[in-house]
Amino acid sequence: MDNVIQLGRRWELGEQLGKGGFGRVFAAEADDGTPAAVKLVPKEPGAARELLFADLTGVRNVVPVLESGETGDDYVIVMPRATESLADRLDATGGALPLQESLAVLTDVAAALTDLEGRVVHRDLKPQNVLLVDGVWCLADFGISRYTEAATATHTHKWSGTSEYTAPERWRSERATAATDVYALGVMAFQVLSGNLPFPGPETADFRDQHLHADPPRLTTASPRLAALVEECLYKAPGARPSPANLLARLQRAAAAPVSPGAAALAEAYQRQAEQRRAAEVAASRAQTEQARRRDLADAARRSLEVTAASLLEAVTDLAPGAAVRQRPDGGWTVELGPARLGMSTSVAFDERIWGTWAPQLTVIAVATISVVVVPADRSGYEGRSHSLYFCDARHEGEYAWYETAFMDNPIMGRSRRAQEPFALHLMDPIGNPAEAAGKALSNAMTEYQVAWPFTELTTGETEEFTDRWVGWFADAVDGRLARPMMLPERRPEGTWRRS
Numbered sequence: 001m002d003n004v005i006q007l008g009r010r011w012e013l014g015e016q017l018g019k020g021g022f023g024r025v026f027a028a029e030a031d032d033g034t035p036a037a038v039k040l041v042p043k044e045p046g047a048a049r050e051l052l053f054a055d056l057t058g059v060r061n062v063v064p065v066l067e068s069g070e071t072g073d074d075y076v077i078v079m080p081r082a083t084e085s086l087a088d089r090l091d092a093t094g095g096a097l098p099l100q101e102s103l104a105v106l107t108d109v110a111a112a113l114t115d116l117e118g119r120v121v122h123r124d125l126k127p128q129n130v131l132l133v134d135g136v137w138c139l140a141d142f143g144i145s146r147y148t149e150a151a152t153a154t155h156t157h158k159w160s161g162t163s164e165y166t167a168p169e170r171w172r173s174e175r176a177t178a179a180t181d182v183y184a185l186g187v188m189a190f191q192v193l194s195g196n197l198p199f200p201g202p203e204t205a206d207f208r209d210q211h212l213h214a215d216p217p218r219l220t221t222a223s224p225r226l227a228a229l230v231e232e233c234l235y236k237a238p239g240a241r242p243s244p245a246n247l248l249a250r251l252q253r254a255a256a257a258p259v260s261p262g263a264a265a266l267a268e269a270y271q272r273q274a275e276q277r278r279a280a281e282v283a284a285s286r287a288q289t290e291q292a293r294r295r296d297l298a299d300a301a302r303r304s305l306e307v308t309a310a311s312l313l314e315a316v317t318d319l320a321p322g323a324a325v326r327q328r329p330d331g332g333w334t335v336e337l338g339p340a341r342l343g344m345s346t347s348v349a350f351d352e353r354i355w356g357t358w359a360p361q362l363t364v365i366a367v368a369t370i371s372v373v374v375v376p377a378d379r380s381g382y383e384g385r386s387h388s389l390y391f392c393d394a395r396h397e398g399e400y401a402w403y404e405t406a407f408m409d410n411p412i413m414g415r416s417r418r419a420q421e422p423f424a425l426h427l428m429d430p431i432g433n434p435a436e437a438a439g440k441a442l443s444n445a446m447t448e449y450q451v452a453w454p455f456t457e458l459t460t461g462e463t464e465e466f467t468d469r470w471v472g473w474f475a476d477a478v479d480g481r482l483a484r485p486m487m488l489p490e491r492r493p494e495g496t497w498r499r500s
Contacts (some may be wrong), residue, residue, distance in 0.1 A: 096195030127135025358439025
């Protein structure tokens with residue numbers, strides 16, 4: 001190998017620093033004394049992919065390319081010399097990083113993924129490819145990356161990657177998306193916060209089985225908000241994971257959020273729920289079918305809603321320790337205090353065939369309900385309100401989360417007042433008709449039902465507003481002040497869900 005490479009500048013190569021995914025990396029110095037790292041990628045099928053990413057204009061926290069070119073045998077990429085890799089830092093600390101340092105690493109990488117979304121999927125995110133450059137943690141080594149919309153070519157290194165960080169869909173040979181990188185970042189998050197991998201292997205077959213079938217252990221070394229976020233990144237179903245932008249925003253909030261008694265209470269509630277759901281998550285080992293995809297999403301929905309329900313129940317019982325808590329036949333619970341009943345069902349997988357001819361644009365995976373009522377009803381026959389909870393892709397196709405909404409009768413139809421207003425719609429409408437009633441409300445047509453509450457996302461671990469609102473309505477019901485809304489809808493719902 002020639003120790004001198006002439007590009008725009010003359011670079012003299014020194015010691016080998018490491019081996020990237022598809023090349024060797026050397027210390028180098030320009031004739032003007034500028035230090036750098038030079039990566040030589042042998043000219044093999046698929047190797048030119050490295051050069052596709054030499055110019056990622058506007059993308060934060062990606063190791064910049066100072067120069068690129070080629071020699072007779074190699075493609076050449078010249079980059080700034082990194083201070084260290086995340087792998088080096090983890091080795092030096094014995095495996096885990098302090099909380100604030102962990103958040104700095106994860107936030108920097110999440111910012112890069114946010115800017116790359118829709119442009120590039122990295123596909124080999126791991127500590128060796130996260131480098132500290134000028135005080136910022138940056139992504140490097142795009143050797144097996146591809147443009148988001150690029151078709152899989154003959155030589156794409158589709159089986160490449162690192163077993164410890166490979167998402168379930170990659171083990172099933174499915175197309176990598178931004179969610180694949182989010183999963184790998186979730187593995188890294190678990191590692192830097194706990195000092196251990198969520199799935200320890202050690203052999204390739206073990207990693208495959210664990211990524212496809214096993215739940216990660218509880219993350220007890222982080223706040224409940226951060227632990228919930230890491231678990232969401234590690235969901236088996238890609239559509240249930242947070243988007244890079246959502247992940248970045250929540251990491252930034254986690255970095256700023258003080259530890260509070262409420263957070264500690266939620267951590268305990270979350271741990272109790274986690275102990276009840278240690279059963280292995282079922283996932284197909286062959287190409288995943290639509291049924292299996294929905295099953296994975298429904299399982300993620302159940303686990304997520306358990307955390308929200310536990311938080312609400314704990315808040316109510318802390319404030320009203322004398323209230324009677326009863327388990328419902330559907331697996332949910334009801335809290336009774338005086339004439340008031342606050343109830344929340346468990347998550348139920350939704351069969352979209354019961355939409356009938358009114359299937360909406362969005363895809364619903366699971367449903368639940370929450371309600372507050374008084375017994376007996378008031379003089380006008382009003383007993384309270386109920387809302388629907390949908391695990392669906394209300395905002396963006398393929399991005400799933402829990403959303404709260406509610407429904408009302410179309411006032412033009414002249415229907416008499418109901419005992420509950422607004423009311424929930426999912427499996428049956430208020431008089432026992434199939435779920436097509438909700439489909440009608442979600443359509444563009446003028447029908448007998450309308451949406452009465454905007455689709456409001458319930459972010460796991462961040463449901464303070466949701467909890468406070470339902471606790472307030474429960475308090476009103478206990479004091480006899482729960483009244484029929486003066487007008488419906490109470491909040492404008494237009495534009496909060498996808499419609500054709």
